[in-house]
Amino acid sequence: MPTVQERVEIDAPVTEVFAYVDDASRAHEWLVGLTRIEPVGSVRHGVGAQYDGTVRVGVALDSRIECTAWEQDRLIVLQSVDGIENTQRWEFAPLGEDRCEVRACISFEFPGGPAGRAIARVVRPLVGGAVQRTAANLVGRFARAR
Template sequence: MVTVSHTVRVDAPVEDVFGYVDEPEHHVEMTPSIAAVSNVEPLDNGGKRLEYTYEMVGVSLTGTMETPEYVENERIVFELAGDLAGTLTWAFEADGDATRVTYTAEYDLPGGVLAKAAEPFAVRYNERELRTTLRNLRDRLESGSAP
């Protein structure tokens, strides 16, 4: 299991930050390796189910994401199934007029023994991906360019 996590402070109210992250289409804008999201369906718990395409070093990985845990303005948990299996957790905490956002990814690499050899690369790649995603989130919301 690979686990990476980062936190960023966004100068925007928690409701705005949560609302932006809660729209799956925004993940294509924020996350460099997410190539597409499609077939987004609302769930009874407030979360969503969707299909995704993730590009890692030129390889397309596809699957589904579903939110088994959804607490408005506090937490969104996505379970990944398909080429990648794991959990993505977004946690939101008010910090005065700003928001502290923690993004944690836990997943298994496909491929057994080869996956173990690739794990150090995957950890570095995904740490960079999380930092970039959070930086993009902060920049979009703080610049006022977020819809």
């Protein structure tokens, strides 16, 4: 399964950054390529929260994702339950009182055996660029807020 990783340091407390990333209603402000995100069910964050979404990175990728792991100010893991198979792992760590580190690890797979693997090889650089720009958006979002 192709994987893209990114690590950034942000000039803001881990509690603020975690809360911002954990708020799906604000994901369109920083998540590059996100064209749609809609909650499914009554759980809005934490384990069990589900969302239908579309991300456009060269092609439109539709998925229903579910939060499968959530630790306050430390971890958010989202896994697809329908659509394009993908996993997003967001890790947060304090670097003092007013600074933190965010690590993103995004894995994805297309159906179709060899054809799906070929598509994934083509799309991987696009996903990688989107993840880099997403990380930069998070850094910039908190730089502007200060």
